[in-house]
Amino acid sequence: MTFAIDGWFAIDHDGVRLLGTRCADCGTVCFPPRHGLCPDPRCGGTELREVRLPGRGRVWSYTNACYPPPAPYVAAEPYEPVTLAAVELDEAGIVVLGQVTGLTVAELEVGMELELTSGPLADGPHVWMWRRAS
Numbered sequence: 001m002t003f004a005i006d007g008w009f010a011i012d013h014d015g016v017r018l019l020g021t022r023c024a025d026c027g028t029v030c031f032p033p034r035h036g037l038c039p040d041p042r043c044g045g046t047e048l049r050e051v052r053l054p055g056r057g058r059v060w061s062y063t064n065a066c067y068p069p070p071a072p073y074v075a076a077e078p079y080e081p082v083t084l085a086a087v088e089l090d091e092a093g094i095v096v097l098g099q100v101t102g103l104t105v106a107e108l109e110v111g112m113e114l115e116l117t118s119g120p121l122a123d124g125p126h127v128w129m130w131r132r133a134s
């Protein structure tokens with residue numbers, strides 16, 4: 001399996017997990033993972049430790065993409081609208097955007113619980129996606 005982005009998510013015995021970083025000084029969590037200076041301007045910490053982020057969260061907002069994305073993105077032919085959700089991760093305090101599989105925009109609601117899965121993009125590489133929580 002080829003990942004669309006190396007180092008941003010992993011698939012293992014816990015399922016799909018996003019990979020982030022947590023500042024050792026103030027606890028600020030980041031996704032995607034970053035290195036160097038803490039993003040909190042009040043902190044100044046430089047030790048950002050890699051963490052596996054929670055695999056579940058609640059819908060913060062959602063929409064669909066009814067038009068194919070411009071190049072360099074590859075869209076399916078014929079194009080099928082894609083459902084997107086911004087999900088607030090449990091316990092992490094951050095919101096992560098992702099494609100939703102198995103649900104249409106009409107089926108989503110703010111606050112609905114989703115869990116991570118993965119699936120292929122139109123040109124083949126896998127990326128994290130959201131689905132209804134089991």
Ligand SMILES: [Zn+2]
Pocket residue numbers: 023024025026027028038039040043044045
């Ligand atoms: Zn910090």
